[in-house]
Amino acid sequence: MTRRTLAEWLAYQQQVHPRAMDFTLERIREVLGRLDLLRPRAPVITVGGTNGKGSVTAILDAVLRAAGRRVGLYTSPHLVRYEERIRIDGAEIDAARLVAIFERIEAARGAVTLTYFEYSTAAALAAFAAEPLDALVLEVGLGGRLDAVNAIDADVAVVVSVSLDHTEYLGHTLEAIGREKAGIFRAGRPAIYGSRAMPDSIATEAGRLGARLERLGREFDAERDGAGLAFRRGATRIAGLPAPALAGAAQYGNAATALAALEAAGLLPAAAAIAAGLSRVALAGRYQEVPGAVQWVFDVAHNPGSAAVLADTMIERRGAGRTVLVAGVLADKDAAAIALELKRALGARDLVCAVTLEGDRGRDAGALAALWEPLLGRPIATAASVADGCAFAAHAAEPGDRVVVFGSFHTVAPALEWHRLYSGARS
Numbered sequence: 001m002t003r004r005t006l007a008e009w010l011a012y013q014q015q016v017h018p019r020a021m022d023f024t025l026e027r028i029r030e031v032l033g034r035l036d037l038l039r040p041r042a043p044v045i046t047v048g049g050t051n052g053k054g055s056v057t058a059i060l061d062a063v064l065r066a067a068g069r070r071v072g073l074y075t076s077p078h079l080v081r082y083e084e085r086i087r088i089d090g091a092e093i094d095a096a097r098l099v100a101i102f103e104r105i106e107a108a109r110g111a112v113t114l115t116y117f118e119y120s121t122a123a124a125l126a127a128f129a130a131e132p133l134d135a136l137v138l139e140v141g142l143g144g145r146l147d148a149v150n151a152i153d154a155d156v157a158v159v160v161s162v163s164l165d166h167t168e169y170l171g172h173t174l175e176a177i178g179r180e181k182a183g184i185f186r187a188g189r190p191a192i193y194g195s196r197a198m199p200d201s202i203a204t205e206a207g208r209l210g211a212r213l214e215r216l217g218r219e220f221d222a223e224r225d226g227a228g229l230a231f232r233r234g235a236t237r238i239a240g241l242p243a244p245a246l247a248g249a250a251q252y253g254n255a256a257t258a259l260a261a262l263e264a265a266g267l268l269p270a271a272a273a274i275a276a277g278l279s280r281v282a283l284a285g286r287y288q289e290v291p292g293a294v295q296w297v298f299d300v301a302h303n304p305g306s307a308a309v310l311a312d313t314m315i316e317r318r319g320a321g322r323t324v325l326v327a328g329v330l331a332d333k334d335a336a337a338i339a340l341e342l343k344r345a346l347g348a349r350d351l352v353c354a355v356t357l358e359g360d361r362g363r364d365a366g367a368l369a370a371l372w373e374p375l376l377g378r379p380i381a382t383a384a385s386v387a388d389g390c391a392f393a394a395h396a397a398e399p400g401d402r403v404v405v406f407g408s409f410h411t412v413a414p415a416l417e418w419h420r421l422y423s424g425a426r427s
Contacts, residue, residue, distance in 0.1 A: 006095040009102045010082060010116075017113040023146035028118045032151055034108040037125040042072070042133045043265050044152055048140035048184050049160030050177070051306045052194060052254050054283055055246055056160050059258035060137045063277030065090055067269030072128035074149075075139040076120065079285050079300075079413045086124045088131055101126045117141050121148040135267055145183020156265045157184040157211070159202065160194040160257060163305030175201040185211035190264035192220075194257030214260060222256030231259050231274075238271050244278045247287040248313035285412045287313050294394075295319075295402040296419055302333055302408045307341035310406060314345040321400035323347070326389040327372075328355040328411035331363040338407075339375040346376065351396055353381040355389035357410050365389075386414040394422060 004012065014020070032038045047057050054075065061073045070089045078084040086093040101123045105114075114122070121141075128136055140149045144159070162178045171177050178199035185191040187210035193202055196217045206213035214220055220233035229252055230239040238259075244251040255278060262268040287310065290296040301310040314323065323346065329335045346352070354368040365382035373380050383389035386405075393403040405415040 003099060003103070006082065006099055009099060013102075013114070013116045013119045017115045017118075020115060021117075021142070022115055023143065025146060025148070025151050027112050027114060028121065028148045029151045030112050031105065031109045031114060031118075031122055032125065034110075035105070035122065035126060037122065037129055038151065040125065040128065040136055040152065042128070042136050043156075043267060044136045044138060044154045045156045045158065045261050045265055046138045046140060046149060046152070046154035046184050047158045047160065047261075048144045048147070048149075048181050049158070049194065050163040050181070050303065051309065052160035052250065052257075053139050054286055055244075055251060055254040056158060056194065056258050056261075057137050057139045058246070058281050058283040059244060059255055059277065060261065061087070061090070062281035063258065063262065063269065063274055064135055064137075064267065066277035066280065067273035069134035069267070069269075070132065072124070072131065072133045072136045074121070074124035074128075074137070076117065076141050077409050079409060080416065082120075085120055086127050088127065088133070093127055097127065098123060115148075118148045121151075125152070135265070140184060143183075144181040145179075147184075150184050153186055154184065154189070156190045156192065156261050157186060158192040158194060158257060158261050159184070160254065161305060162195070162199050162202065163303060174199045178202045179205055182206060182209075185209045185213075187211060190214060190261070192257055192261045192264060194253060196253070214264070216253050216256055216260075220256055220260040222252045222259075224252065229255060231256055233260050233263055236263060236268075238274065241271065241275050242279050245281050246283055247289065247317065248309060249316060250309045250312070285409070285416070290419065293399040294397040297402060297404045298412045298416055298419075299404065299406040300409050300412045301338075301406050302330065304334055304337035304341055307338040307406075310404075311341050311345040314342075314404065318345075319400065319402065321398070321402060323350040324393040324397050324401060324403045325350065325352045326355060326383075326386075326393050326403060326405040326411075326415070327352065327368065328357045328365075328386055328389070328407040329363055329368055330357060330361045330408050330410065332361055333408070335363070335368060335371055336375060339372045343376055346378075351381065351393075352376060352378065353383055353389045353392050355383045355386050355411065357386070357408065359410070362410075386411055387418045390415050390418045390422070
């Protein structure tokens with residue numbers, strides 16, 4: 001019998017379950033139980049929240065690996081390759097191994113149907129179970145309480161932040177969304193909250209579940225220490241650490257959150273390893289800077305909260321030149337609120353180009369421009385695709401300018417590929 005390729009498996013997985021998203025845990029727990037994957041042998045840190053999950057998971061992975069620990073890292077969505085979602089000791093899983101794992105999942109599931117995300121979660125856990133690992137870092141997808149990752153009982157659960165996003169699934173208030181995010185907490189285990197503003201529902205749910213809640217700015221924190229940071233949690237004080245290699249002031253809080261989670265899990269390494277990890281951490285698509293005569297920046301900010309962080313970083317790292325903003329925003333995102341956050345980061349000479357995103361959730365560039373022109377108080381160019389928007393920016397930008405491409409994984413992924421080809425053609 002001919003084996004499916006990875007691409008064929010991924011296409012097939014989108015047809016198995018009648019709904020693309022189905023927020024229940026019974027099916028995934030049943031399949032994980034059949035595969036003996038419900039109780040990982042290594043300590044598990046689960047990371048949820050609206051924004052900042054990618055940064056915290058990247059810091060956790062970098063610090064642990066700098067200390068010589070072998071880490072299984074599961075994140076989503078991917079930017080370019082599906083294999084990015086599952087990393088073992090820093091290396092992406094290879095396609096042949098994924099195919100073999102999917103065949104094993106298919107044999108085990110029987111009549112139980114799984115969603116695309118549930119398949120990927122099961123695949124990550126199967127890959128990790130086959131390796132001698134010291135820790136698992138699992139990033140929650142959408143939500144928390146009923147997300148497939150929550151089928152695993154984490155030793156430490158992290159909620160980095162709560163802001164308005166995916167309101168059609170999680171609720172229309174911060175309190176409602178906070179309740180869903182806090183569903184990853186467990187009785188008697190540490191629950192780390194990584195933002196200074198917190199909905200009351202986080203504490204309420206932690207209390208109801210019996211989790212031990214710790215908050216940034218209270219039980220733990222990171223303070224600027226010269227050009228670096230000092231971390232504190234309880235009796236622990238570590239000064240003289242470098243600032244995280246990720247851009248933006250928000251990364252100080254993200255670093256503190258990651259270090260608090262590591263200490264709560266009994267995995268915090270010596271200061272030298274922490275420093276090495278913070279210095280080496282990298283994360284594609286989060287204020288990812290590509291230097292050159294014209295600097296290119298790629299950021300997947302796609303909701304008002306992440307747009308606010310992007311605006312802060314743009315202001316903090318602004319040079320003398322102009323900014324050319326290339327934006328693609330999905331139809332189910334609050335594009336007006338995103339524009340109002342970005343407005344304070346734009347100067348009078350800066351340019352904005354809206355691009356069309358295709359698909360069921362796509363938004364037309366003309367519609368985005370019509371919405372944004374009165375909000376941003378400037379004319380907005382339009383492009384029929386992300387590639388066309390990048391070409392517009394490359395033509396408009398002059399030496400000393402920067403191009404910032406943002407708005408979605410669906411925007412940044414093709415932009416990174418366009419820039420790779422464009423840079424290769426110019427070299």
